[in-house]
Amino acid sequence: MITLSGVTKRHPGGQEAVRRLDLSVARGEFVLLTGHSGAGKSTVLKLMAGIERPTEGTVTVSGQDLGTIRSGALPYLRRNLGLVFQDHKLLLDRSVFDNVALPLRIAGFPGADIGKRVRAALDRVGLLDRERGDPVTLSGGEQQRVCIARAIVHRPAVVLADEPTANLDEAYALEIVGLFRRLHEVGVTLVVSTHSPTAFGDARVREVALRQGILVRSGEARA
Amino acid sequence: MSRLLREHGLAFQDALRRLGGQFVAAFLNLLVIGIALSLPLAMYVVLGNVSDFSRQAAAEPxxxxxxxxxxxxxxxxxxxxxxxxxxxxxxxxxxxxxxxxxxxxxxxxxxxxxxxxxxxxxxxxxxxxxxxxxxxxxxxxxxxxxxxxxxxxxxxxTLWARQVEAVIRGGRTVVVILGSLLGVALVAITFNTIRLQILGRREEIEVSKLIGATNAFIRRPFLYLGTLQGLIGACIAWGLVMFAVGVLERELGVAASLIAQDGVLRRLDIRDTIALAVLAGGLGWFGAWLSVTLHLRRFEPV
Missing domain, CATH: 3.30.70.3040 (Alpha-Beta Plaits)
Incomplete structure (x- = not known):
């Protein structure tokens, strides 16, 4: 599903965020990217989403090489991904409903479908009663759940989440982990970066550890 | 097809919302565009009336x-x-x-x-x-x-009528030059308005690109906004010129009947109106396109 072969990402200053990384994520797999700050977890997720291009090596998502893909084709590839950001990236001048509906509007879904799917996604993250609410009035955990609802509303095959439990207290973090487990159970491929893997303690999760951009440990792939 | 229409409908609604959202600033902008357009337009109408008059005189030498x-x-x-x-x-x-x-x-x-x-x-x-x-x-x-x-x-x-015609030809050149300059001004005003809109919506654009929005999807509401600005500016200019002709006709009184046989001065006809709308709307669209194309390049992700 996702393959990184000999990938190096060098920033303009010459600093290498990722070094000669080889990693494969199978369809339906739940991969945890672990490591300290600066280990390269976010860069790996950005490479997988086509937000960053590799300096060396190849990144392939659903058979498409992101190094050679036309820039015009990239948005269509991203529509098959669900992205969860550490800083949520919610639009604060829009309601919760409108934030979650954004991927559907971009993909050109009809209005009636949008309503149904947004409510279903909000129901899934337990925020159906907040659909008309203002994101700024939500707690950090609720904002993260809105972000997850936005990532899954268009039912993507792959969800990439960058530190989704960071800055959340334990109870909220467990809620988010529970959500990801439920997504995994319905066949969604998940790649989640975290510096606290214990919260995800589950035999069906593969942990991939990074240190200073180098892969130091990779569990066995299991769907 | 219906999906494309739906996307255009949403982009148009979005443009209207943006225009209404900052009513005072938008209105002042539109007024500037309207006044800028009304100057060459008024000259065009005046020259049209003088031209009719001289042609009338020259028809029976x-x-x-x-x-x-x-x-x-x-x-x-x-x-x-x-x-x-x-x-x-x-x-x-x-x-x-x-x-x-x-x-x-x-x-x-x-x-x-x-x-x-x-x-x-x-x-x-x-x-x-x-x-x-x-x-x-x-x-x-x-x-x-x-x-x-x-x-x-x-x-x-007819000699004087020919001299007037020569002056009118010169006047038409002035209208073209003035119209071109003010057309450039319209493009510049639209460019700047759209630039400010883009900067104000930077976060939204970045998030939209991250979750799969194409450049065309992002560009569309801005293009509608630019076109709407041009069209509304043209409406204001049209209204100003028609009002001015009406006032002039009343003020001139008997003299108006010397210029026009029936005492009714020439106004903007349907062809002039359509040409004005197409030109102003087109220039607004172009200003917006230029602005959004140049500024979108600076946004990440590509």
Whole structure:
């Protein structure tokens, strides 16, 4: 599903965020990217989403090489991904409903479908009663759940989440982990970066550890 | 197809919302665009009226042959015999000096002054009307008639109309230059408005690109916004010019009937209106396209 072969990402200053990384994520797999700050977890997720291009090596998502893909084709590839950001990236001048509906509007879904799917996604993250609410009035955990609802509303095959439990207290973090487990159970491929893997303690999760951009440990792939 | 229409509908709604969202700023912008457009537009209308008037005058060219003060009936008959059957002439009329004096008294209300003169200063004259579109033949006749015995002065009445036409041609060039400059101003105003809109929506654009929005999807509401600005600016300019023509017509009163036969000045017709809308809307669209294309390149992700 996702393959990184000999990938190096060098920033303009010459600093290498990722070094000669080889990693494969199978369809339906739940991969945890672990490591300290600066280990390269976010860069790996950005490479997988086509937000960053590799300096060396190849990144392939659903058979498409992101190094050679036309820039015009990239948005269509991203529509098959669900992205969860550490800083949520919610639009604060829009309601919760409108934030979650954004991927559907971009993909050109009809209005009636949008309503149904947004409510279903909000129901899934337990925020159906907040659909008309203002994101700024939500707690950090609720904002993260809105972000997850936005990532899954268009039912993507792959969800990439960058530190989704960071800055959340334990109870909220467990809620988010529970959500990801439920997504995994319905066949969604998940790649989640975290510096606290214990919260995800589950035999069906593969942990991939990074240190200073180098892969130091990779569990066995299991769907 | 329906999906594309739906996307355009949403983009249009979004543009309307943006326009209404900052009503005062948007209104002032539109007013600037409207006034900028109304300047060349007003000149165009004025030139159109003057052009109609001069064309009307030039359509029936007239040549007036003023006879010498000492010319007697025999001289007048000789001139008449030359005019009879001349190819360039549609009709002619002899205006005796006494009749001309009476007309002058009636027309200009100068009877008191004329009475004071004690004698009739006007000469006998032939007023010659050329055939339709026979201005050039009449011009040749003017040169010829000026040499005839007994003719003091030959005056072609279309000469001034031609001079006015020459001025109008120059005026049209000024309209084109002014229109082009103000067209550039419209593009610049739209460019800047859209730039500010893009900067204000930076976060939204970045998030949208991250979750799969194409550049076309992001560009669309801004293009509608630019086009709407141009169109509304054109409506304001149209209204200003039509209002000004109405006021001018009332103020000119009798003089308006000298310019236009029925006393109604020429306004912007449907063709002018459509051309104005297409031009202003197109320039607004272009300004927005330029702005959004240049600024979107700076946004991540690509």
């Amino acid at each position: 007239q040549l007036t042959l003023f006879l010498r003060p000492d010319a007697d009936a025999t001289v007048a008959r000789n001139i008449e015999s030359r005019l009879k059957g001349h190819a360039a002439i549609g009709r002619y009329q002899f205006v005796a000096k006494a009749v001309a004096l009476e007309d002058l008294k009636k027309a200009a209300g100068l009877s008191g002054i004329v009475e004071e003169l004690g004698r009739n200063p006007l000469p006998d004259a032939y007023v010659v009307t050329g055939r339709p579109d026979g201005a050039e033949a009449l011009e040749a006749l003017r040169s010829e008639a000026a040499t005839w015995p007994g003719v003091d002065h030959a005056q072609l009445d």
